[in-house]
Amino acid sequence: MDRHDLAYLHPVADLHFLDSSLPEPARQKVYQLLQQSVPMTICRQDNDDAAQVKLAINCLVEGCKYRVACLVEADEIQLITRPLSLHTLLIERPQSFQDAALHDFAKALVTLNCExxxxxxxxxxxxxxxxxxxxxxxLDLVLYPQDMSRLADILQLIQKTQTLSAVRLDGEIKIHPDWHVSFNELLMIYPEAKQSIIGKALQHVDMLKLEQLLEWNLEDANCTEA
Known part of the structure; x- marks a missing residue:
């Protein structure tokens, strides 16, 4: 289980909404999406209680977009998968992505062994x-390099695509087994290993030295609860 992963719930799962002021129409819309098998998103967990999982979902109600967070019992989750593949989105929504730079970007990431x-x-x-x-x-993306020796090439590809594409790219890249970082922030400091960057884990957020992340040496990192 990782941040941004998709959690498919039982259609009649009991949701514990975290915002007591959430309007009733928004609550009903979330249950409607649930019954339509729309997944919720794994978000940062507030504790290590394996019995409950914190999830979030975006829903539209009368033109307003709500970001809804809730807790569910772990046994209400039927399946957890990676987020939507960029390749799937480009293939199945060609009318929305006529930007050749994005298609080239997706193909190049395959050659760089990066999901x-x-x-x-x-x-x-x-x-x-x-x-x-x-x-x-x-366009919010999360990248999973399978070969960290290609990190510089991946970052160069992101930078190139940002200059060519009409769609703005934002998001994260996982450069350590436990930590994601913003790839836009990483582009600003890489390869200066002594520079610091915000690391985001499943339960924690911390300011870390880039060298700690790249060397997978976090014994001295002072993790703080998000």
Whole structure:
């Protein structure tokens, strides 16, 4: 289980909404999406209680977008998968992605042995068939390099694509077994190993030295609860 992964729940799962002020129409919309087998997203966990899992979902109600967080019992989750594949999105939504730079980007990541997934507005528009994407929406990606020796090439590819594509890229890259970082922040400091960057784990957020992440040497890292 990782941040941004998709959790498919039982259609009648009992959701414990974390925002007591959430309007009733938004609550009902979440249950409606649940019954349509729309997955929720794994988000940062507040504790290590394996019996409960914190999830989130975006829903549209009368033109307003709500980011809804809730707790569910772990046994209410039927399946956890990686997020929506960028390759799937490009193939099945060609009318939305006529930007050649994005198609070239996805193909190049395959040759670099790097998995790439989509979360955020573009993912939920695909999953729900509703209009989540706006002109200002970023394409939120999470990258999983399978060969860290290609990290510099992957970052160079991201930078190149950002200059060529009309769609803004944002998101994270997992450069350590436990930690994601923003790839845009990483682009600003790489390869200066003494520079610090915000690391995001399943339960923690911490400011870490890049060398700690790249060397997988976090014994001295002072992790703090998110």
């Amino acid at each position: 790439v997934y989509v979360y955020g507005s573009y993912a939920y528009e695909y999953l729900t068939q509703e209009a989540y994407v706006r002109v200002s929406s970023d």
